[in-house]
Amino acid sequence: MIEHKLRLIREQLGDKVQLVAVSKYHSQADILQVYNAGHKVFGESKIQDMTQKYQNLPKDISWHMIGHTQTNKVKYMAPYVSLIHSVDSLKLLSEIDYQAKKNNRIIDFLFQIKIAQEQTKYGLQKQELWNIISSEIFLQMKNVRLRGLMGMATNTDNPLLVKEEFLYLKSVFDQLKQMQVPNNQIDILSMGMSADYQLAISCGSTMVRIGSALFE
Ligand SMILES: *Cc1c(COP(=O)(O)O)cnc(C)c1O
Secondary structure (H helix, E strand, O other), rough: OOHHHHHHHHHHOOOOEEEEEEEOOHHHHHHHHHHOOOOEEEEEEEHHHHHHHHHHHOOOOEEEEEEOOOOOHHHHHHOOOOOOEEOOOHHHHHHHHHHHOOOOOOHHHHHEOOOOOOOOOOOOHHHHHHHHHOOHHHOOOOOOEEEEEEEEEOOOHHHHHHHHHHHHHHHHHHHHHOOOOOOOOOOOOEOOOOOOOOHHEEEEEEEEOEEEHOOO
């Protein structure tokens, strides 16, 4: 069943859009089913859960942190995390840089931009993003690499609003790519979940985060 869903989703994504299988509510057995069907990129929203799964599951899985992250927990994922989607402050990024250095790694990350109207969604405003990337502190970080942006659209059945939010994020991404940010490789736009990934792809997404449409 999961194998079949994975195949259908992959057909829709084609070669240009990467899939993060969001396993946050799912067991290690479920993850192994997807893994055995040939998929090795998983997203989790809690560091403790991700670390436990990392320890118990095959070591060639790439683990992505997609949830709001507390600074004091960064150390648990720093040895192995492959992409952090949810960086929303300079303080958090400083800790990631520090822990990456301790582990002798360079950790890839995305800035999370707030595009939804709901109060509950985390993320930076565009101006805060520009302030961070032009700050001296950011310019001196050696153990993090900016790969792009992530955003979550409003949870609504109004596709016009969702489309507007996605196109806004794409425009910020395009502006970011034009900037001279040292030591970075800006090529990932993480946007789209189970309910809206097709729309996200039509708006320029390069990475979708899919949980329920795959696992349920
Ligand atoms: C849970 C979650 C997803 C996946 O949501 P689905 O609707 O189950 O596909 C994607 N992104 C983030 C940030 C999430 O927390």
